[in-house]
Amino acid sequence: MEKFEINILGCGAALPTPRRLSSSQIVNIREKLFMLDCAEGTQMALRRSKLPFSHLQAIFLTHLHGDHTFGLIGMLSTFGLLGRIQDLHIYGPQDLRRIFQPQIDYFCADSPYKIILHEIDTKTMQTIYEDRSITISTLPLSHRVPCCGYLFQEKPTPRHIRRDMIDYYHIPISQINNIKKGMDWTTDDGTLIPNNRLTTPSDPIRSYAYCTDTTYRPQLAELIHDITCLYHEATFAQEHALLAKKTFHSTAAQAAQIAHDAQVGRLILGHFSSRYKTEDALLQEAQAIFPNTILAEDGMRISL
Amino acid sequence: MEKFEINILGCGAALPTPRRLSSSQIVNIREKLFMLDCAEGTQMALRRSKLPFSHLQAIFLTHLHGDHTFGLIGMLSTFGLLGRIQDLHIYGPQDLRRIFQPQIDYFCADSPYKIILHEIDTKTMQTIYEDRSITISTLPLSHRVPCCGYLFQEKPTPRHIRRDMIDYYHIPISQINNIKKGMDWTTDDGTLIPNNRLTTPSDPIRSYAYCTDTTYRPQLAELIHDITCLYHEATFAQEHALLAKKTFHSTAAQAAQIAHDAQVGRLILGHFSSRYKTEDALLQEAQAIFPNTILAEDGMRISL
Numbered sequence: 382m383e384k385f386e387i388n389i390l391g392c393g394a395a396l397p398t399p400r401r402l403s404s405s406q407i408v409n410i411r412e413k414l415f416m417l418d419c420a421e422g423t424q425m426a427l428r429r430s431k432l433p434f435s436h437l438q439a440i441f442l443t444h445l446h447g448d449h450t451f452g453l454i455g456m457l458s459t460f461g462l463l464g465r466i467q468d469l470h471i472y473g474p475q476d477l478r479r480i481f482q483p484q485i486d487y488f489c490a491d492s493p494y495k496i497i498l499h500e501i502d503t504k505t506m507q508t509i510y511e512d513r514s515i516t517i518s519t520l521p522l523s524h525r526v527p528c529c530g531y532l533f534q535e536k537p538t539p540r541h542i543r544r545d546m547i548d549y550y551h552i553p554i555s556q557i558n559n560i561k562k563g564m565d566w567t568t569d570d571g572t573l574i575p576n577n578r579l580t581t582p583s584d585p586i587r588s589y590a591y592c593t594d595t596t597y598r599p600q601l602a603e604l605i606h607d608i609t610c611l612y613h614e615a616t617f618a619q620e621h622a623l624l625a626k627k628t629f630h631s632t633a634a635q636a637a638q639i640a641h642d643a644q645v646g647r648l649i650l651g652h653f654s655s656r657y658k659t660e661d662a663l664l665q666e667a668q669a670i671f672p673n674t675i676l677a678e679d680g681m682r683i684s685l
Numbered sequence: 686m687e688k689f690e691i692n693i694l695g696c697g698a699a700l701p702t703p704r705r706l707s708s709s710q711i712v713n714i715r716e717k718l719f720m721l722d723c724a725e726g727t728q729m730a731l732r733r734s735k736l737p738f739s740h741l742q743a744i745f746l747t748h749l750h751g752d753h754t755f756g757l758i759g760m761l762s763t764f765g766l767l768g769r770i771q772d773l774h775i776y777g778p779q780d781l782r783r784i785f786q787p788q789i790d791y792f793c794a795d796s797p798y799k800i801i802l803h804e805i806d807t808k809t810m811q812t813i814y815e816d817r818s819i820t821i822s823t824l825p826l827s828h829r830v831p832c833c834g835y836l837f838q839e840k841p842t843p844r845h846i847r848r849d850m851i852d853y854y855h856i857p858i859s860q861i862n863n864i865k866k867g868m869d870w871t872t873d874d875g876t877l878i879p880n881n882r883l884t885t886p887s888d889p890i891r892s893y894a895y896c897t898d899t900t901y902r903p904q905l906a907e908l909i910h911d912i913t914c915l916y917h918e919a920t921f922a923q924e925h926a927l928l929a930k931k932t933f934h935s936t937a938a939q940a941a942q943i944a945h946d947a948q949v950g951r952l953i954l955g956h957f958s959s960r961y962k963t964e965d966a967l968l969q970e971a972q973a974i975f976p977n978t979i980l981a982e983d984g985m986r987i988s989l
Contacts, residue, residue, distance in 0.1 A: 395766055397759070399733045421759040422726050429703045447792045451759040455701070455725040458751045462699055480791055487784055488751045 383411045383514070385535065385587050385685040387610070390426035392651035392677035394616050395448045397421055401679050403448035404593060404652060406612070407432055408533055410515055416440040417531060417591045423452035424459050426679065434460060435467070439510060441517070442473035443593055444503075444528035445480060454484045461492035468495045472510075474503045474527035503529035506604055514538075520604055522595035524629045530592035532605060540580035550574060587685045590645075593652045596626060597635035602642035609685050611645040612677065614652035618662050621654075633663035637670035651677035687715045687818070689839065689891050689989040691914070694730035696955035696981035698920050698934075699752045701725055705983050707752035708897060708956060710916070711736055712837055714819055720744040721835060721895045727756035728763050730983065738764060739771070743814060745821070746777035747897055748807075748832035749784060758788045765796035772799045776814075778807050778831035807833035810908055818842075824908055826899035828933045834896035836909060844884035854878060891989045894949075897956045900930060901939035906946035913989050915949040916981065918956035922966050925958075937967035941974035955981035 386409040391402025403420030407430065414436045416423075427434065437460075443449055453471075460469070471477070477500045485496055501509055501519060504527075510517035513536070520530035539561035547557070552566055560566065566574045590605045593614035605611060616630035625632050633650055640648035648671050653660050660676050667674040690713040695706025707724030711734065718740045720727075731738065741764075747753055757775075764773070775781070781804050789800055805813055805823055808831075814821035817840070824834035843865035851861070856870055864870065870878045894909045897918035909915060920934035929936050937954055944952035952975050957964050964980050971978040 396763055397729055399729050402729075421756065422729060425701055425703050425726060445791075447759060447762045451762070451792075452725065455751060455755040458755070459700055476791075480788070483787065484784070487749075487780075488755075 382584050385410050385589070387589060387612070387649070387681075387683040387685070388430055388432060389649075389651070389677050389679060389681040389683075390423055390430065391420050391679055392653065393448075393679075394652050394654045395446075396655045397448070398655055401653070401655075402426055403451075404443075405449075405452065406591065407437075408589060408591075409436075410533070410535075412436055413438050413512075415510075415517070415533070418443055418449040418593075419451075419453040419456060420448055421451040421455075424456040427456070429680065430682075434463060435465065437469065439470040439472065441531050441591075442471065442477070443522070443530060443591070444474055444524055444526050445476055446526065446594070449594075450481075453481065454488055457485060457492070457496060458488050461489050461494065465492075465494040468497060470497045470499060472499045472501055474529065475500050476527075501529070503527045506532075520590060520592060520601065522592060522601070523598050524594045524596070528594060530590055530595070530601075532588065532590045532608070534588040534608075535586045537586055538583045540576070540583045543579055543581060546574075546579045550579075552579070589685060592639075594630060596629040597631050597638070599639070599642065602639050605639075605643045605645065607644055609646040610649065610683070611640050611643065611647070612649045612651055613639055615650040615660075615663050615667065616652050616654050618657070619666050633660075633667040634670055637667035637674060640667075640671040640674070646673070648674040649677050649683065650674060653677075686888050689714050689893070691893060691916070691953070691985075691987040691989070692734055692736060693953075693955070693981045693983060693985040693987075694727055694734065695724050695983055696957065696985075697724075697752075697983075698956050698958045699750075700959045701752070702959055705957070705959075706730055707755075708747075709753075709756065710895065711741075712893060712895075714837065714839075716740055717742050717816075719814075719821070719837070722747055722753040722897075723755075723757040723760060724752055725755035725759075728760040731760070733984065734986075738767060739769065741773065743774040743776065745835050746775065746781070747826070747834060747895070748778055748828055748830050749780055750830065750898070753898075754785075757785065758792055761789060761796070761800060762792050764798065765793050769796075769798040772801060774801045774803060776803045776805055778833065779804050780831075805833070807831045810836075824894060824896060824905065826896060826905070827902050828898045828900065832898060834894055834899070834905075836892065836894045836912070838892040838912075839890045841890055842887045844880070844887045847883055847885060850878075850883045854883075856883070893989060896943075898934060900933040901935050901942070903943070903946065906943050909943075909947045909949065911948055913950040914953065914987070915944050915947065915951070916953045916955055917943055919954040919964075919967050919971065920956050920958050922961070923970050937964075937971040938974055941971035941978060944971075944975040944978070950977070952978040953981050953987070954978060957981075 390405040393401035588608040613636035615633035694709040697705035708722040917940035919937035
């Protein structure tokens with residue numbers, strides 16, 4: 382299968398510590414890199430990850446709080462110093478231009494590449510990026526400021542040709558694409574060969590949703606039903622449920638409830654408050670509701 | 686002696702790496718902390734240093750390039766989250782307000798403390814901070830944008846009283862301060878006791894200059910004559926002297942020449958280009974001119 386990999390660069394909440402950066406990830410799909418949020422220190426974490434800077438296609442910011450954006454200007458500046466020439470597209474909620482364009486104009490004035498800012502409406506689900514193999518859509522979230530998650534979905538891929546059967550029935554090259562798409566084949570003597578004798582099934586379609594920061598939002602489950610993997614913020618443990626509600630964050634149990642309702646393949650918890658020495662309690666309360674849960678960790682790489 | 690300590694948080698040039706942050710230091714004078722520059726990642730380095738955040742008095746920016754300022758907004762935001770209430774003064778060249786006030790207004794809107802920006806003239810030497818024990822003055826430098834270094838100077842301290850002699854001559858408490866200032870004492874029978882029998886010399890006056898970024902600037906030596914310790918940028922080795930000149934940086938040999946001409950106590954080299962795998966060559970060429978030279982390192986602590 383083609384590469385579809387989540388690289389967690391940082392998964393802490395508002396206060397970065399030497400142990401854990403604030404929010405930042407790279408989704409690596411067939412060696413195209415997509416960045417989710419960009420906390421202070423992201424460029425150093427990106428270096429540590431050994432992912433090639435030049436493969437970065439676009440950056441998606443969930444919201445304009447500092448713990449999701451303070452690494453942006455430094456990283457953009459570094460790309461310029463390293464001689465990037467490829468355009469870089471940055472998506473984020475309203476105010477993206479007002480806040481970041483002046484910084485870019487001042488600190489990246491000599492940059493050899495173009496930085497293009499896209500302000501998106503966070504209130505409705507919409508597809509904002511598409512290429513041959515994937516779509517990326519927004520997921521409305523509820524936080525103290527306009528905020529959205531992002532859903533990465535592979536496009537359906539063709540069925541796999543069985544070389545031996547193609548040879549056996551002398552099917553011409555010109556028909557291969559049709560066979561891949563599911564067409565049956567009729568031999569010269571009129572025998573119909575059903576497509577499933579000529580092909581094996583296409584790869585399963587994989588999908589990943591990145592949902593942070595948000596209060597518990599039950600209606601999110603419908604939008605991400607059946608996805609392969611969900612990253613959901615779990616800033617607090619259930620014992621701090623009131624604080625979570627007040628600050629528009631989620632508990633680990635609430636994240637697990639979303640994963641359970643959406644019947645996702647697996648759940649990654651992140652955006653941990655620095656008040657917890659370990660996140661064992663968060664993991665336990667989540668696994669009680671949705672067993673296939675893991676804790677994010679800086680530097681973690683997950684293959685879907 | 687009272688504490689006078691340089692804490693190097695970062696000493697790399699423009700490109701921060703996992704090995705080395707860009708420019709940032711803390712000068713710790715009697716547990717008052719003064720920050721010099723604030724590269725991305727400074728707040729994490731400050732945590733690692735275990736210096737108490739709350740003791741930070743003021744921040745001094747040499748110039749408004751990103752590798753000296755990108756950590757500022759994140760650190761200011763963190764101070765707010767941690768509940769700082771004490772005013773924080775930030776000094777820097779022209780444009781400081783234009784560039785940073787909008788970021789502060791947006792990202793630190795709820796901060797419980799006041800951030801006061803001071804734009805300084807970098808072209809003349811002037812004292813911009815003073816308290817009971819020190820003065821901090823600017824040092825004009827020559828870079829591609831307005832830029833100045835900073836000179837920390839202790840104020841003269843009184844001579845140390847010799848308790849035993851005070852008791853022996855029955856000198857009243859009321860006269861102690863005068864004796865500390867150097868006054869002689871006349872006993873009841875008219876004998877003059879010279880001050881140097883009643884006191885030991887005051888502590889030597891220590892001073893530290895932070896000079897980055899700058900092209901080789903011979904006239905700097907006069908302004909820092911005889912200081913205890915000089916940190917001078919040494920972005921390049923002498924083999925890249927032309928590149929240094931072109932980019933308004935210095936070579937290690939040029940930094941050493943300044944140290945030699947100014948007859949400083951010791952020299953710390955920093956702001957190393959990331960092109961060098963080790964800085965051994967820089968150290969060697971500097972020591973050939975000024976032997977008491979060391980290389981800065983992230984996390985280094987130097988007591989004056």
